[in-house]
Amino acid sequence: MTTRQKVFAIVIAVSIFLLILELVRRGKLKEEYSWLWLLAGVIIILPVIKYEILAWLTQTIGAVVHTTALFLFAILFLILVGIFFSIRLSSLSTQVKNLIQELAIARLEIDELKRGKADT
Numbered sequence: 001m002t003t004r005q006k007v008f009a010i011v012i013a014v015s016i017f018l019l020i021l022e023l024v025r026r027g028k029l030k031e032e033y034s035w036l037w038l039l040a041g042v043i044i045i046l047p048v049i050k051y052e053i054l055a056w057l058t059q060t061i062g063a064v065v066h067t068t069a070l071f072l073f074a075i076l077f078l079i080l081v082g083i084f085f086s087i088r089l090s091s092l093s094t095q096v097k098n099l100i101q102e103l104a105i106a107r108l109e110i111d112e113l114k115r116g117k118a119d120t
Contacts, residue, residue, distance in 0.1 A: 043077070057073070
């Protein structure tokens, strides 16, 4: 890995860390999701510090070029993030549906109580 590539990877990783910390500080990103992106920053910087890891991964998966291994793992990471947020979104959709149903029932009960008081 050339010096230019190492510097670029380190700048990207540090930028990700700073961005995540700033988003958490401003309340734009919850702490429960920040670990995922901080992990991404660590994974970006890991092959820069220990290039042997990338070489080993490339050889293990049978890739010819190191960039192929990087792209493969980047795509896998994005797929896992997509699955994670799809699960979270499904859970939140169910919660919203349940809350709407409970609100409708509560409003109906309130209306019935108001009608009952008005009749007496």
